[in-house]
Amino acid sequence: GAVVSQHPSWVICKSGTSVKIECRSLDFQATTMFWYRQFPKQSLMLMATSNEGSKATYEQGVEKDKFLINHASLTLSTLTVTSAHPEDSSFYICSARASLETDTQYFGPGTRLTVL
């Protein structure tokens, strides 16, 4: 149980375009989803916390107008990288937590974004 999927697994896009990444909890309802960014050989940097039905809480330094997060249902959160540029190229990973009473986060497989 506790499977989280992401789509797409990798994407290449041209500079200036927008890219949407989906994160789904397949066998549980996720009250909270988290979006992380990971550069090569570096740690996971939390970008934002997303609660179903409410606005995402962004970490300091993360542009909310550039990284749009939507958590419309208990099983789906989306991250849209708007007007992508080469410096946005990274590995984006989501995680999901079933409820406020549980600590465990389950991670998706990640999406590798390359902006040309």
Add this chain to the structure above:
Amino acid sequence: GENVEQHPSTLSVQEGDSAVIKCTYSDSASNYFPWYKQELGKRPQLIIDIRSNVGEKKDQRIAVTLNKTAKHFSLHITETQPEDSAVYFCAARYSSASKIIFGSGTRLSIRP
């Protein structure tokens, strides 16, 4: 502020020996400390976690210890095997925001 420091950044041990990775955290209110293993290009996998009401937890070859007074916690892997080679991340949950902050990671290599 919210900070988790992890050492060492790289660690190489002989197969069969033990490996120890150490972390410190800054928020004394933190109450949950998971450890993740990440293989190249893959998702982080939870390998063990500990809550602040216990000082030690063990699962087969893996153990975690927590010193709340010093705000230290450590991962111990005994009888290391080649498949233990990966990047390991410690993390701490900051109770004020319910978010988990990760350490910088330790690249563990097991020498045959």
